Amino acid sequence: MLHLQTEPPARTDTPALLERVIGMARARGADAAEAVYSTSRSLSVGVRKGEVETVESDETADLGLRVFTGQKQAVVSVSEFSDRTLERLVERCVAMARLAPDDAYAGLADPALLWRGDAFDLDIFDPTELNAEAFRERALACEAAGLIDPRLQSDSASAGQSFTRWQLLTSGGFRGEHRTSLSFQSARLIATDAKGGMERDGEGRSTRYLSDLPSPEAIGSVAAARALKALGARKIDSQTAPVLFEPRTAKSLIGLFLGAISGTSVARGSSYLKDKLGQRLFAPGVDIIDNPFRKRGLGSCLYDDEGVAVSERKLIEDGVLTTWLLNTAAGRQLGMASTGHASRSLAHPAGVSAHNIILSPGARSPADLMKAAGSGVIVTSMFGPSVNSDTGDWSAGASGFAFENGEITYPVNEITVAGNLIDIFARLEPASDLEIKGTLDTPSVLVDALTIGGK
Known part of the structure; x- marks a missing residue:
């Protein structure tokens, strides 16, 4: 049902990749540049009336390049990293910057303001990872916990996770990286009274750590109470x-x-x-x-x-x-x-x-x-x-x-x-x-x- 992962998916050569792209931009005439590499992976399951309605899984990797030429700037991103694609990325970004209008305020951040302290753990990455079956059970539990009254029916319920990794390198020498995780679950219910009046309400929570989420039963019960109170x-x-x-x-x-x-x-x-x-x-x-x-x-x-x-x-x-x-x-x-x-x-x-x-x-x-x-x-x-x-x-x-x-x-x-x-x-x-x-x-x-x- 679960396993531990060490980090979101990422290229092992990411720092070298970012250095290469910035070097290519400088070689083509950029006065300064910054490159960002971001990866993410997410999985979510949505249910309605006891049945799975959606299962969504997504895994992405993107590289963004921002270049500065004089008082001009441009930004381009790609999600494929072949040599030819990277060459076109740099060529296009520098060309766009040269055509851009002047911006007297564009440029890299003031070096005196950059983060250079010792890293400390903000505890924003949880390695605990669930599979689709576990999310299905959580979503169904959120929904079932809300159906405490015959006047209630399900509008939707869902549960899932996402993991991201973000790396930044600038031509000024700044290097930064952070990893984050997010776990979430929600339920939304429809309450109907004897006169045909209908009200919708729900509850949802997102947390960095899976263990910090309220129980599915708590999510469902809050959603039910809110929907019922709105009737009439x-x-x-x-x-x-x-x-x-x-x-x-x-x-x-x-x-x-x-x-x-x-x-x-x-x-x-x-x-x-x-x-x-x-x-x-x-x-x-x-x-x-x-x-x-x-x-x-x-x-x-x-x-x-x-x-x-x-x-x-x-x-x-x-x-x-x-x-x-x-x-x-x-x-x-x-x-x-x-x-x-x-x-x-x-x-x-x-x-x-x-x-x-x-x-x-x-x-x-x-x-x-x-x-x-x-x-x-x-x-x-x-x-x-x-x-x-x-x-x-x-x-x-x-x-x-x-x-x-x-x-x-x-x-x-x-x-x-x-x-x-x-x-x-x-x-x-x-x-x-x-x-x-x-x-x-x-x-x-x-x-x-x-x-x-x-x-």
Whole structure:
């Protein structure tokens, strides 16, 4: 059912391959170059109504080359490594760079910022590997555990793993490598009531280590409880009222904040927070922390995708915005240093992403926040969000529950919630129910008044 593997599949001559490609690029006139070699292997099984619906297995190996000529750059990737293919890769990439428009901010990362410390184990690679039969059993167990009521039927359930290995070499001499594993399982159920009303909900988890996954029974039972609780949802009148966002939906609000402090957005002038650095955005006492060194974290690393050393940072400290998320190019454009947040695919220049984000928990429980608010809406799911990147005006479709006198009364659906994100950030209060599960984790948050669109 399982065996231990030492690492994801990789060429034994990868360092020499990357050195060769960079040397070829320099020989053809590139001023600088970086090469990345990435391998991955994944296996997943999906089931529905007790039967296997999908079995997916994928194994890939890709090489990406980025070259710089003067103030120009180009990126090309290949998944085949014959001599002829590598020659064409280098030839095409250098030719494309010479034709590209000038970019005053393009180039390798500042050598002074590169990671050069001693490696330490972030515990992000688990060698335990299951086969397809074991994943089938796990997926079926997730599904079966959810079918606890005749009103429930399966929408889907799945389980699987993936393993990756990523190696970077630059003409400036930086070398880096990391290996990661990911195990996951999920269940999604449909609940139907006597009047024909239908609601879907589910639960899923991903972890670095297989042993850290909740049991399939726990996944199925959470999915069942969520779907059943949503039955009998009704529409409500349009109003302005307090809104409590459960962690699943509160994460999306903080995700919108992270997008707005992306250095690429700020440098383009397309962020509603572009003039807010150093200012108070959240209430006093609120912190948003990015910790790339969390053991077994889904976003943990020692350096970013340009080789820049990472560090733990409070993006929001005591309510105040302290930094942008910067890669090398965005930092140069803004006259600042990279913060170690470069993220790139093999076929594109670096973008920006965070590592392991948490919104610090507050002192009051969700129940206490509801009691203090009196009446309002709990949002458990959102869809179709719309954001004006210049003003921060935001709206989203939603469903959840109404509450009155601090107590949940009935489920609601077909509503919208709307407001201005700058105003929302300033007025949200985090609850005490923070759980660490992924790359972005928050407790529930209460916003004391939002526009709720209903009937």
